Structures are given as structure tokens and as C-alpha cells.
Amino acid sequence: MQLSFFNNKFIQQLFMISGTVLALGDCFSVQAEILQSERPNVILILSDDQGYGDVGFHGNTNLKTPHLDQMAAKGVELSRFYCSPVCAPTRASLMTGRYYYRTGVIHTSRGGAKMHGDEVTMAELLKDAGYKTGIFGKWHLGDNFPMRPQDQGFEESLIHKSGGIGQSPDKPNSYFNSWLWKNGTQQKVVGYCTDVFFKAAIDFIDREKTGPKPFFVYLPTNAPHTPLEVSPSYWRPYQKAGLNETTAKVYGMISNLDDNLGKLIAYLKRSHLLDTTIVLFIGDNGPQQKRFNAGLRGRKSSTYEGGIRVPFLASWPGRFQEGMKSDQIAAHIDVLPTLLALTKTPLPETLKLDGIDLSSLLLNKSKALPKRSLFFQVHRGLTPQQYQNSAVVSSRFKLVGYPGTFGNENLMRSNEPTLELYDILIDPGEKNNLIQTKTKIAQQLRQQYESWFLSMRQSRNFEPGLIIVNQEKESPCVLCRYQDGNYFQGRSQGWMVKITHSGLYKIQIDKGQVQKSGKLIVNWQGRQTHEYLKQSESMADFELSEGTGLLDIWFQVEGEDRSHPTENGTVGDVILKRLD
Structure with a gap:
């Protein structure tokens, strides 16, 4: 009887506790919904x-x-x-x-x-x-x-x-x-x-x-x-x-x-x-x-x-x-x-x-932002060069480096970079270069830029993102020559990729208007292989091992040197699909 009483009392208490927990849970749920609705x-x-x-x-x-x-x-x-x-x-x-x-x-x-x-x-x-x-x-x-x-x-x-x-x-x-x-x-x-x-x-x-x-x-x-x-x-x-x-x-x-x-x-x-x-x-x-x-x-x-x-x-x-x-x-x-x-x-x-x-x-809770400088730099080519087409912007002054060199992949630099300094608050049109008169300010901004550039280099050493060839995630994998291929001195050198699975891959290349026979050539991890294509063919099967590196694929007309298309077109684009 005592055991039964104890059990009944325990069960009653358990129900009371459970009810409280459920009530608290409902409360928390309501609060969560309110918080969610306020976002x-x-x-x-x-x-x-x-x-x-x-x-x-x-x-x-x-x-x-x-x-x-x-x-x-x-x-x-x-x-x-x-x-x-x-x-x-x-x-x-x-x-x-x-x-x-x-x-x-x-x-x-x-x-x-x-x-x-x-x-x-x-x-x-x-x-x-x-x-x-x-x-x-x-x-x-x-x-x-x-x-x-x-x-x-x-x-x-x-x-x-x-x-x-x-x-x-x-x-x-x-x-x-x-x-x-x-x-x-x-x-x-x-x-x-x-x-x-x-x-x-x-x-x-x-x-x-x-x-x-x-x-x-x-x-x-x-x-x-x-x-x-x-x-x-x-x-x-x-x-x-x-x-x-x-x-x-x-x-x-x-x-x-x-x-x-x-x-x-x-x-x-x-x-x-x-x-x-x-x-x-x-x-x-x-x-x-x-x-x-x-x-x-x-x-x-x-x-x-x-x-x-x-x-x-x-x-x-x-x-x-x-x-x-x-x-x-x-x-x-x-x-x-x-x-x-x-x-x-x-x-x-x-x-x-x-x-x-x-x-x-x-939200108009503060009128002043922290004092700082902003940094900008963009250029063609995959190798950033210090100061090329750059700018440092402070609340008042702006330092510009090598202006107008966005498209210059081989910037000819002197010992001292070409720099310009402007007081943006009074000269937003950047007409009056103060580099000769505001030397202290120019030096301060220059030091800030050099620290920033070093920090950028230390992040990823300026290495672009890596294409991962994984048929479970993307099938087929389209490699666009102009947009995503690695270029050096204006020529496509293939694609930086990571292949997650070794196996047999069907490789199709866009030959454009070329209606000739030749070789479909694949260079992967230092090993170059090829398959002959008839003038009407554009694809062949290749064994590719897993790994990371430069995957270079091109079609070469029989008896001719390799051509390097440079325009923003689809010639040279490749479609990869694993077969096994």
C-alpha cells in the first residue's frame, strides 16, 4: 500500500512537473515566435x-x-x-x-x-x-x-x-x-x-x-x-x-x-x-x-x-x-x-x-563611425602587384596608386611607386594632387596600404578558388575556358581543380568552327595523354586519378601547333562526366 501510494504521489508530482515544463515550453515557444516575428x-x-x-x-x-x-x-x-x-x-x-x-x-x-x-x-x-x-x-x-x-x-x-x-x-x-x-x-x-x-x-x-x-x-x-x-x-x-x-x-x-x-x-x-x-x-x-x-x-x-x-x-x-x-x-x-x-x-x-x-x-543611435581607412585595388591578371590601380580612402584624404593601370598585367614599376594624394572633402573631383605638399599624410596612408596588402597576401597568397570535380555534387562539370581557366600572359593554361574520385571520364570539348581531325590532349598531374578525334568527333574517354592540380585540356589539329583562343567565347570549353 505504501509503495502504491508513493507511486501514485510520484506520478501526480510528475504530471505537475510535466505540466510546468510544458507550460514553460509553450512560453519559450511563444517568446521564440515573437523574437522571430520581430526579425x-x-x-x-x-x-x-x-x-x-x-x-x-x-x-x-x-x-x-x-x-x-x-x-x-x-x-x-x-x-x-x-x-x-x-x-x-x-x-x-x-x-x-x-x-x-x-x-x-x-x-x-x-x-x-x-x-x-x-x-x-x-x-x-x-x-x-x-x-x-x-x-x-x-x-x-x-x-x-x-x-x-x-x-x-x-x-x-x-x-x-x-x-x-x-x-x-x-x-x-x-x-x-x-x-x-x-x-x-x-x-x-x-x-x-x-x-x-x-x-x-x-x-x-x-x-x-x-x-x-x-x-x-x-x-x-x-x-x-x-x-x-x-x-x-x-x-x-x-x-x-x-x-x-x-x-x-x-x-x-x-x-x-x-x-x-x-x-x-x-x-x-x-x-x-x-x-x-x-x-x-x-x-x-x-x-x-x-x-x-x-x-x-x-x-x-x-x-x-x-x-x-x-x-x-x-x-x-x-x-x-x-x-x-x-x-x-x-x-x-x-x-x-x-x-x-x-x-x-x-x-x-x-x-x-x-x-x-x-x-x-x-538607426540614428550614433552620428560617428570609428575612424578608419578603406582599401581598394583591382587589375587584370592573377598576380597582384603592390600599389597597382589602388586607393586608400580616409575620412578626408585619399591616396591613389598607379592610376589607370587596371589592364596592365606587366606593370613596369620604378623604385618609388606613382602616387597621388587628394583632399576628398574639398576636392571630390580629384583635380588638385597634394602628393608634394602633404608628404606626412601621404606617408601615413602609404604605410596603412602596405600593411593591408601584406595582410591580404597572408590570407590565401592570392590563390583563386578551386573547382572541385565531384559528380555527386555537380554532373556534368562544365569547365569554361574564358571565365574560369587560369591565364598566363593572355593564354589559357587549363583549370585548377580537385578531382575527388579516380575513374573513367568522358571529356567533350568545344571545337568551334574547326572541322578537322586531330588530338584531344589531356595534361593532368604531369602526365600527358591523348586520343585521336575524327573531324566530326568532339569527345573521348580518359582515366583521371584523384588529386589537386592544373588540369589542361585542348584540341590540336593534326600537323598544326596548339592554338590559344583568347576571345570571350565557348571554344575550348570542356564538359567532364565520370562514367564509372
């Missing part, structure tokens, strides 16, 4: 080659951008926001919060736009913190495993490959009815590319808006990057107003983008999402063509202000101060830490960032 959605829009002057609110009286102008009036503008002077480096820094040299990205093509797969991206961090993640537009950080968007934290993706629609490996292609890649599968879409990307983003939001998770949308358009394709209804009015055809088409593409921004904002309002959604709009670098740039010197690829200073707008109604404009320096590396803070997403202790958190500025 804002995020939309990050990045336009391509839209410079500082390519908006109405920067004094461009020829270009109509009413929705961007409204966003500037109702949100926050950072008027001294900087990006790298070309595409892929900006995207690497934006996604990681780190200077792009640390990520394996060197420039935009020819093996220089491959971000290491172990880099931790904004999408990975937000996904791990409970966000639904999607990208719609231009990735440009690697088209192979483990560098693709789906490998780097994006649960849904609709993108084009390479640096632009119509570039290899996706040739031929057009901004209208484009061939795109949805979650890794190629498909034909209907409509104009910017319209398609914005609609896909809105459809993604519409599916996720009632779910338990907030969403992160990355919307990097390829407009207004070349080729300059847009409906005549957008660009002919600018031409009729007296602008040349090139500028008219660029402005037409921007007007279309602005219209799509207006549709997105209208959708957020209708869906009662505007007050719970952070919207950022950023340009990725200066304009490619010569046109109005608000008095700034230089264009795309230049480290003068016109090449690296871009529009930055931030909107979060009720949270960001309406109409606030700040002239403090900020950059692409700051976006990730800022969004982590605003979304209450923890930063792993092992993850070292170069950017800082701007949230206190955007």
Missing part, C-alpha cells in the same frame, strides 16, 4: 555598372528615377559609400564582409572570379539563423561546385552564369527570353531579364510571407551592364531628348530597373511587409561608358572616385530616420556585419571580418 526581412538590391551619377537624386536632370528618388527622400543615404571598381570583387566583399583578396577573387574573368567554397556568406549565416534565402540575378563568384549560390547558402536561385547574360559559357543568349539557371537547372524564361528577376523575387516573397521564417532576398541585376539591350519604349525617349544612343540605352535600362523597384515597393505595401522589411539599394561600381557622373573623376575599373563611389540607399520605415543623409565613409565590406546586427544574427567567433557594423548610424 526583419531583408531585400538587398545590387545594380551592375550603375554609377554615382546614374540617379536623379545626385543631380542627373536627364535620367528619370522617381522610385529611387523617393527611396532616398524617405530612407537613409550614405553619400560616401564605396565598392570595388569592378563586378566580382564587389560581390565577394558584399557576400562575406571581407576584402575580396581574402576570398580568392582577383578580378572578373580568366580564372579571377572564383570565390573559395569555404568562405562564409551572408546567405549561409542568415539561413543558419532561420531565414529563407533566395538569389535572383547575377552571382559572378564561380559557376562550379563548391562556389555556386546553392553551395553558398541560397535555397532558391535564378541566375545567369559568368559575368553577364550572353557571356560564355551561356552563349548565345539575350536579355530577352534568356537562358537562365534555376536551382542548378538551365531553363528558358519569357520576358526581359530585369523584369524576370524582380518577378521571381516577388514570387519567392509571396510564397514565404506567411511562413514561420523571415526571408532574405538578394537581387543583383545585370542591368545596366552591357550588352545594352532594353525595349525601345524605354530608351528612345532619352534619345529624342538629345542623348546619344549609348547613354539613352543605359538610362532606359535604369528606368526599367526603377520601374521594377516601384513594383516591388508597391507589392510590399499591399502585403503589409514594408514596415517589417529592410530594403537596401547599392551600385556595384562606376559607369562603364562616359556620361554624367556628378563631377567625379574616373569610371569603371578606375580607383578614382568615379570608379568606386556608388549610390547607397537603406529603407526600413519607422526604424531608419526618414531623409537622413550621411557623408561618413562606408563600403561593401560593411553590409554583412550591419545586416547581422539588424537581424540579430550571431557572428561566429572564428569568422574574422574586415567590415564594421553600420546599424547604429542607420
Whole structure:
């Protein structure tokens, strides 16, 4: 009887404890839901080659951008926001919060736009913190495993490959009815590319808006990057107003983008999402063509202000101060830490960032950011040279190194680098070089640059990301010669790869217009083999062993020397597929 009583009492107590635990669990669950609901959605829009002057609110009286102008009036503008002077480096820094040299990205093509797969991206961090993640537009950080968007934290993706629609490996292609890649599968879409990307983003939001998770949308358009394709209804009015055809088409593409921004904002309002959604709009670098740039010197690829200073707008109604404009320096590396803070997403202790958190500025909790300098450098070739096409930007002064040498892969350097110094606060057009009169300031900035460059070298020794040939992750594996092949002195030398499994591989090569017999040659790990191809053949089987190194594959016409195609085409592209 006593045992039975004890058991009954124990059971009663157990039920009481269980009820308390369940109640506490419900409480914690409610608190978690409240916390989750308080976390804002995020939309990050990045336009391509839209410079500082390519908006109405920067004094461009020829270009109509009413929705961007409204966003500037109702949100926050950072008027001294900087990006790298070309595409892929900006995207690497934006996604990681780190200077792009640390990520394996060197420039935009020819093996220089491959971000290491172990880099931790904004999408990975937000996904791990409970966000639904999607990208719609231009990735440009690697088209192979483990560098693709789906490998780097994006649960849904609709993108084009390479640096632009119509570039290899996706040739031929057009901004209208484009061939795109949805979650890794190629498909034909209907409509104009910017319209398609914005609609896909809105459809993604519409599916996720009632779910338990907030969403992160990355919307990097390829407009207004070349080729300059847009409906005549957008660009002919600018031409009729007296602008040349090139500028008219660029402005037409921007007007279309602005219209799509207006549709997105209208959708957020209708869906009662505007007050719970952070919207950022950023340009990725200066304009490619010569046109109005608000008095700034230089264009795309230049480290003068016109090449690296871009529009930055931030909107979060009720949270960001309406109409606030700040002239403090900020950059692409700051976006990730800022969004982590605003979304209450923890930063792993092992993850070292170069950017800082701007949230206190955007929320109007602090007027001053920490004193610092920002660093920029981009060039062709896979071997960075100190000072080449570089810049150091402080709150007032700017040091420019070897200006105009972006495309010079063999920079002829003297003992003393070519340097220029400008007081950006009073001379934003960089007209008055102070290098001879402000020697102390120039030396300070020079020392900062040299420390930065050494730090970049020590990160990965400027080695681009590695393509991993793994048929379980990517089958077949497409190796694009122009975009991803290693180039030396203007010639493709093959691809840096890691082959995870030894076996028999079918190798197919794009011979282009060559209709001759010859040899398909494979050089892997110091061993060169070949198979003869008839004039109608383009593929053969080869044994490849696992390992890491330079995989060089080419077709050589019988009786002729090896040719080295250099244009942005598909000739020399290779498809690998393991057969066993």
C-alpha cells in the first residue's frame, strides 16, 4: 500500500512537473515566435555598372528615377559609400564582409572570379539563423561546385552564369527570353531579364510571407551592364531628348530597373511587409561608358572616385530616420556585419571580418563611425602587384596608386611607386594632387596600404578558388575556358581543380568552327595523354586519378601547333562526366 501510494504521489508530482515544463515550453515557444516575428526581412538590391551619377537624386536632370528618388527622400543615404571598381570583387566583399583578396577573387574573368567554397556568406549565416534565402540575378563568384549560390547558402536561385547574360559559357543568349539557371537547372524564361528577376523575387516573397521564417532576398541585376539591350519604349525617349544612343540605352535600362523597384515597393505595401522589411539599394561600381557622373573623376575599373563611389540607399520605415543623409565613409565590406546586427544574427567567433557594423548610424543611435581607412585595388591578371590601380580612402584624404593601370598585367614599376594624394572633402573631383605638399599624410596612408596588402597576401597568397570535380555534387562539370581557366600572359593554361574520385571520364570539348581531325590532349598531374578525334568527333574517354592540380585540356589539329583562343567565347570549353 505504501509503495502504491508513493507511486501514485510520484506520478501526480510528475504530471505537475510535466505540466510546468510544458507550460514553460509553450512560453519559450511563444517568446521564440515573437523574437522571430520581430526579425526583419531583408531585400538587398545590387545594380551592375550603375554609377554615382546614374540617379536623379545626385543631380542627373536627364535620367528619370522617381522610385529611387523617393527611396532616398524617405530612407537613409550614405553619400560616401564605396565598392570595388569592378563586378566580382564587389560581390565577394558584399557576400562575406571581407576584402575580396581574402576570398580568392582577383578580378572578373580568366580564372579571377572564383570565390573559395569555404568562405562564409551572408546567405549561409542568415539561413543558419532561420531565414529563407533566395538569389535572383547575377552571382559572378564561380559557376562550379563548391562556389555556386546553392553551395553558398541560397535555397532558391535564378541566375545567369559568368559575368553577364550572353557571356560564355551561356552563349548565345539575350536579355530577352534568356537562358537562365534555376536551382542548378538551365531553363528558358519569357520576358526581359530585369523584369524576370524582380518577378521571381516577388514570387519567392509571396510564397514565404506567411511562413514561420523571415526571408532574405538578394537581387543583383545585370542591368545596366552591357550588352545594352532594353525595349525601345524605354530608351528612345532619352534619345529624342538629345542623348546619344549609348547613354539613352543605359538610362532606359535604369528606368526599367526603377520601374521594377516601384513594383516591388508597391507589392510590399499591399502585403503589409514594408514596415517589417529592410530594403537596401547599392551600385556595384562606376559607369562603364562616359556620361554624367556628378563631377567625379574616373569610371569603371578606375580607383578614382568615379570608379568606386556608388549610390547607397537603406529603407526600413519607422526604424531608419526618414531623409537622413550621411557623408561618413562606408563600403561593401560593411553590409554583412550591419545586416547581422539588424537581424540579430550571431557572428561566429572564428569568422574574422574586415567590415564594421553600420546599424547604429542607420538607426540614428550614433552620428560617428570609428575612424578608419578603406582599401581598394583591382587589375587584370592573377598576380597582384603592390600599389597597382589602388586607393586608400580616409575620412578626408585619399591616396591613389598607379592610376589607370587596371589592364596592365606587366606593370613596369620604378623604385618609388606613382602616387597621388587628394583632399576628398574639398576636392571630390580629384583635380588638385597634394602628393608634394602633404608628404606626412601621404606617408601615413602609404604605410596603412602596405600593411593591408601584406595582410591580404597572408590570407590565401592570392590563390583563386578551386573547382572541385565531384559528380555527386555537380554532373556534368562544365569547365569554361574564358571565365574560369587560369591565364598566363593572355593564354589559357587549363583549370585548377580537385578531382575527388579516380575513374573513367568522358571529356567533350568545344571545337568551334574547326572541322578537322586531330588530338584531344589531356595534361593532368604531369602526365600527358591523348586520343585521336575524327573531324566530326568532339569527345573521348580518359582515366583521371584523384588529386589537386592544373588540369589542361585542348584540341590540336593534326600537323598544326596548339592554338590559344583568347576571345570571350565557348571554344575550348570542356564538359567532364565520370562514367564509372
